[in-house]
Amino acid sequence: MNTYERLLLENKAWAAETVSADPGYFDRLSHLQTPEFLWIGCSDSRVPANQITGTQPGEIFVHRNVANMVVHTDLNMLTVLDYAVNHLKVKHVIVCGHYGCGGVKAAMTKHNFGIINKWLMNIKDVYRFHRDEIDAIADEEKRSNRLTELNVEEQVRNLAKTSIIQKAWKDRQAPHLHGWVYGLKDGLINPVFEMPAGTHIDEIYEFDDL
Numbered sequence: 001m002n003t004y005e006r007l008l009l010e011n012k013a014w015a016a017e018t019v020s021a022d023p024g025y026f027d028r029l030s031h032l033q034t035p036e037f038l039w040i041g042c043s044d045s046r047v048p049a050n051q052i053t054g055t056q057p058g059e060i061f062v063h064r065n066v067a068n069m070v071v072h073t074d075l076n077m078l079t080v081l082d083y084a085v086n087h088l089k090v091k092h093v094i095v096c097g098h099y100g101c102g103g104v105k106a107a108m109t110k111h112n113f114g115i116i117n118k119w120l121m122n123i124k125d126v127y128r129f130h131r132d133e134i135d136a137i138a139d140e141e142k143r144s145n146r147l148t149e150l151n152v153e154e155q156v157r158n159l160a161k162t163s164i165i166q167k168a169w170k171d172r173q174a175p176h177l178h179g180w181v182y183g184l185k186d187g188l189i190n191p192v193f194e195m196p197a198g199t200h201i202d203e204i205y206e207f208d209d210l
Contacts, residue, residue, distance in 0.1 A: 035061045038084035038093045042068045047098045067103030070158035085168045093175045097152040098182040126151045152179040153193040167210040173197045
């Protein structure tokens with residue numbers, strides 16, 4: 001049996017088990033989507049949002065990319081953000097990175113990764129902003145972990161710079177923004193940064209005609 005065929009069999013088994021335990025489960029799920037959270041996470045296969053938070057389908061709206069980035073030219077991310085904030089009316093947006101992130105580690109090197117370089121440049125910018133603090137850390141793993149935390153913080157700040165978030169803050173005092181880092185070694189989430197709705201940011205980034 002091919003590995004992808006096993007996925008299909010597992011799907012059938014899961015669906016059957018779910019219906020057996022709760023016959024109306026899929027009917028309810030197909031008619032309702034009211035998640036309280038938008039999760040912007042890393043594409044890493046070891047960091048699945050639902051499993052590590054103990055939530056069920058329908059509870060978290062999810063967007064994932066390499067190194068959990070909030071890039072202002074990323075139409076995919078902006079579309080997800082707009083839909084989650086303005087249509088689903090999520091109360092919280094979580095940027096969740098993870099220790100041991102390959103994207104962060106790659107951005108700390110001078111290696112040429114081809115087309116990936118363009119994405120990693122955004123992480124390199126975070127490194128540059130905080131170079132003195134990061135370079136002062138002798139241990140390589142701790143240095144990478146700290147950049148991971150700082151990257152999450154910068155991505156949360158990037159969220160706050162968008163007109164999408166600022167208009168929602170003005171109109172309904174939500175969503176709150178959270179920066180978390182997941183530990184692959186212990187399975188625990190470390191909250192590293194918070195921005196409650198309405199948090200003041202540098203005025204150059206604030207829009208006055210929303």
